Amino acid sequence: MSARTTGQVRVVGTGLLGTSIGLGLSSLAVDVVLADVSPATLALAVDYGAGRPAGPSDAPVLVVVAVPPDVTADVVAAELARHPGALVTDVASVKAAPLAALEATGAATDRYLGSHPMAGRERGGPIAARADLFLGRPWVITPHAGSRPEHAAVLEALALDLGAVPLQLPADRHDDAVAVVSHAPQLVSSLLAARLVDAPDHATDLAGQGLRDTTRIAGSDPALWVEILSANAARIAPILSDLRDDLDAVLVALADPSARGARRALADVLAAGNDGVARIPGKHGVDLRTTTMVVLVDDRPGQIARLLTEIGELGVNLEDMRLEHSPGAPIGIVEIAVAPEVAGGLEADLRRRGWRIA
DSSP: OSSOOOOOEEEEEEEEEEEEEEHHHHHHTEEEEEOSSSSHHHHHHHHHTEEEEEETTTSSSEEEEEHHHHHHHHHHHHHHHOOOSSSEEOOOOOOHHHHHHHHHHTTOOGGOOOOEEEOOSSSOSSGGGGGGTTOEEEEEEEOTOOOOOOHHHHHHHHHHHTTOOEOOOOHHHHHHIIIIIIIIIHHHHHHHHTTTSSSSSHHHHTTOHHHHHHHHGGGGGGGHHHHHHHHHHHHHHHHHHHHHHHHHHHHHHHHHTTTTTTTHHHHHHHHHHHHHHHHOOOOOGGOOEEEEEEEESSSSSTTHHHHHHHHHHHHHSSSSEEOOTTTSSEEEEEEEEEEHHHHHHHHHHHHTTTTEOE
């Protein structure tokens, strides 16, 4: 597969995103040069195959800045000055503040175009990087008054090379969006997980997939998230204020569940949650209703692979899948989601093949 991205690409910052970008482009034979303030982090990214160390003879046509939000504008300004023939982008999770800072300093913003891949992992650093990190994920490009359409095309090519789905939003609208779909959820997940610190062992031993789902991102790097939340604080605070109001209403209802209207209040909260989750796009960005099926799998090697192979042999396309295993249990649980019209036939076929359906 040939790359759409042409010319040398310089990646500044070899954490999770920067190294993943380098891995993806290098796999397409793009010339990637890497820079980082930490020699050890840079060496590790190079060892993983994300590119080669930057040198004085480099001539990048595209510079990707992948550093924390609090230093993004300074690093972008330095790269614009250092490489006057290059387009410079950044992949910080906030876009309005870096743009405003660059415009205030008089930097060459006609060669700057911000972007943000909506991808990440709970772990950071080059050791957690993956070439397929961006596969199927939105990659937001944030045009501004001084940017050029041809520069957006360059970033669209970059996103497509990495398997992402490019789209364009102004910086303000981007920051409003990530506040509600990324930043506030991070805080909610962390606050919920914090309740487990003092929970007794017999309680955490009962933890199931629901708790794991709602606290998964609570394992994220606190230092990085302090920077992200601080940079977008003004947009996150109103969302949390509304959430606080909803929690207050729930507390009133729970204080006396038999009171008139209390059960209705609880039902309204849960129903609103149903409506909200229904708006989350499914695979390929399609709002697809699915049917969930739970298959019990013996806890021995190769069973999940056999299940997936047989589902494929039956000609059924999985829309989603998740795994759960209770400590000490001899079985695992594979929860699969498929289109409603094939669910009945799939269940019957799997039962005939000896699978146990919960």
